[in-house]
Amino acid sequence: MxxxxxxxxxxxxxxxxxxxxxxxxxxxxxxxxxxxxxxxxxxxxxxxxxxxxxxxxxxxxxxxxxxxxxxxxxxxxxxxxxxxxxxxxxxxxxxxxxxxxxxxxxxxxxxxxxxxxxxxxxxxxxxxxxxxxxxxxxxxxxxxxGERDGQDVEPPFNFSLLWRMVLIEKRILRDVAISSITLTILQVLPILMIMVVLNTVIIYKSINTLILVTLIFIVCILWEALLTWGRRMMLVILSTRIDARLNLMIFDRLMTLPIDFFEKNQAGDLSYKVGQIYRVRDFITGRLLSTFIDMFMVALILPILFYLDAFLAWTILIAAGIIAVIITAFLPAIAHLTGKIIAAESLKGAVLVESIYGIRTVKALALEKVRADEWDARVAETSRLNMQMGKLSNWPVVLSLPFERYAQGGVLLLGGYIAVTSQNPLALGGLVGFMLLGGRVAGPLVSFARLIQDAQEARAAIAIVGHVLNRPTERRALNTGLRPQFRGSVAFENVTFSYEGTKTPALNKVSFAVPEGTMLGIVGRSGSGKSTVTRLLQGINREYTGAVKIDNTELREINLRHLRRSFGVVLQDNFLFRGSVRDNIIAGRPGLSFEDAIRAARLAGAEEFIERLPQGYETFIQEGSPNLSGGQKQRLAIARALIADPRLLILDEATSALDPESEALINANLLRIASNRTMVIISHRLASLVECDQILVMDSGQVVDLGKHGELVERCAIYRHLWLQQNRHMNPEGARNAPTPTLAQGD
The missing domain is CATH 3.90.70.10 (Cysteine proteinases)
Known part of the structure; x- marks a missing residue:
């Protein structure tokens, strides 16, 4: 063995x-x-x-x-x-x-x-x-x-899904039910003992009966305390597990949503909508569960009440029914107003997150007053709606109060009247016991009636969360598809693509081919389609016509996670996570060693400034990386992209926002970085693309030309115009007189 x-x-x-x-x-x-x-x-x-x-x-x-x-x-x-x-x-x-x-x-x-x-x-x-x-x-x-049919299909986020999460804990639910039934019996027994004391001990002065009742009472108290502790612990475990499952499920779904969904929705709006899940969680593990637990008590006590006095028992049920009717009558208005409040709170959260995220711009442009005015307007709107909700929800409470008070204590007055006028009056102990038991029944019945209102609010919250989580995800593309070993050749074949909501195509019948190991530069005026090419290469947008091929394999047939892990991408504005410099470099490959991080930093030209940091690679980067310059952040981003030794590296305006010194350092390392891999570089600064093997010139979503720098200066009017504009200090007269070319003049 x-x-x-x-x-x-x-x-x-x-x-x-x-x-x-x-x-x-x-x-x-x-x-x-x-x-x-x-x-x-x-x-x-x-x-x-x-x-x-x-x-x-x-x-x-x-x-x-x-x-x-x-x-x-x-x-x-x-x-x-x-x-x-x-x-x-x-x-x-x-x-x-x-x-x-x-x-x-x-x-x-x-x-x-x-x-x-x-x-x-x-x-x-x-x-x-x-x-x-x-x-x-x-x-x-x-x-x-193995992979199953429909594995990629996301179950819709609704109450049914949440309830299935609860039912996973069948054992805990079973134990809670058993303990609740036992506790209900233990809570009823003292009331029955009071009836015995009033009807037997006091009238017949039976000390032995009193001693026996006292001993039973003490045992019941101890047992009830023990069971209460156990049930509360089980409910804590149940709530914690459901909360963990909800958090895992929400984050998993958010991470599988496509990037364009986040680009179209404000972070604060999404954060608030997703946060509504905790209102639903509190409803399921709080009000819903506790109400059903209390209904065990109702099921046990009601037969006793009918045994003691059927007429009084019916009056309690009728009072609870009237309360349910009152609450139900207000539900449509409450549901409508709840939707308005959630929408207003969502907009308020969006303003807050946007202001915090853009605080540098707010401070730089002295926009504090403008943002404060917008915040005040959102706060005023939510306050107005909350005031309306308070006034509206106050009515069912006030109208229900008399019937609730009757069920809890008023029954004693009616019972007293019956005891005085009836030929078969209820004994004193029975009357007191009926009042106490009736109070135990009234609470759960009223809670059950109010559960309808809470369920309506939870339903609205589920709809809000579902608006985010029920969007189409990338899960199928992330979990299925080919996983080839990439060499790095890229080909676009008659590719046309339009962004949602636009009529003009961002790419219009684009065709070009790049052999493996090529350093390709892409240039063009703003809106020419440069970044769209890289978005398609990363699989961000997949609703194009034509074919995008990596090593002769159609990109949509490739596993999306494998594709993105095999590529390196550096954007104009890169996000660094809170953590050490080393953690940020190996973020895409947490299992790699410290030596791998040093190797990537050296290749990206970042080693020199990292060693000057207070703690070197262990220097902690704060949120927003305020302790790093723009050039330092960009070089760390390049090191992070290089850590996995990608076969294709995309630099999308990676140097456009840098100072000349930082840009020169990065450009000096480009040839080393490009060794044994394909590179796609988008840049407005043509000087950084001079060393590229091929330069793709684009305009209005079309390919104008493809060639080396010298060839394009000679034959491509658009490229020549851009070159002269950026190098007018070398030929001021030519740059001044050069006409602005159109697409028709590009070839």
């Missing part, structure tokens, strides 16, 4: 020593299981923590999911393992960091058959019983399945 599963064992002679040394046995096991489902995993996409002695289950699960496989990392005992279907290999994660593949089991003999992932293909598995397996295995397994 140990020879088969020991992660430190010798390599199989049928496998190369290079492969065994390069890949951990757990990685080999996962790759073998994935290969069974027709998926060849790329180890370059695996993120590992250098501190972990072996690949952890969460990292392996993430790797498999990103590769389009269904996977669950769970803990099983041997008996549960025997019940697992073995139509596909099951990965057993061993205690010492190793792994084994369970290929079958024999339930009659209580044994499983395992195989070493390093063993040659076709080798016979070894039979292992429970005692042998327990010596090396703690229960961790990976269950892997």
């Amino acid at each position: 140990n020879d088969i599963v020991d992660s430190a064992g010798a390599a199989s002679p049928d496998r190369s020593s290079e492969e065994t040394e390069a890949e951990h046995v757990r990685i080999l096991a996962v790759k073998a299981a994935a290969r069974f489902h027709g998926v060849d995993l790329d180890t370059e996409t695996l993120t590992l923590d250098p501190k972990d002695p072996a690949p952890s289950s969460p990292h392996l699960v993430e790797w498999l999911r990103e590769s389009g496989l269904w996977v669950r990392g769970i803990m099983l005992n041997f008996r549960q393992l025997m019940k697992v279907e073995t139509t596909a290999p099951v990965v057993l994660l061993l205690r010492d960091g190793g792994a084994a593949l369970m290929v079958s089991n024999d339930r009659d003999r209580s044994i499983i058959f395992v195989r070493d992932p390093r063993a040659p293909l076709g080798s016979a598995p070894i039979a292992v019983d429970e005692i042998q397996l327990r010596q090396v295995w703690d229960g961790a397994v990976l269950l892997i399945r």
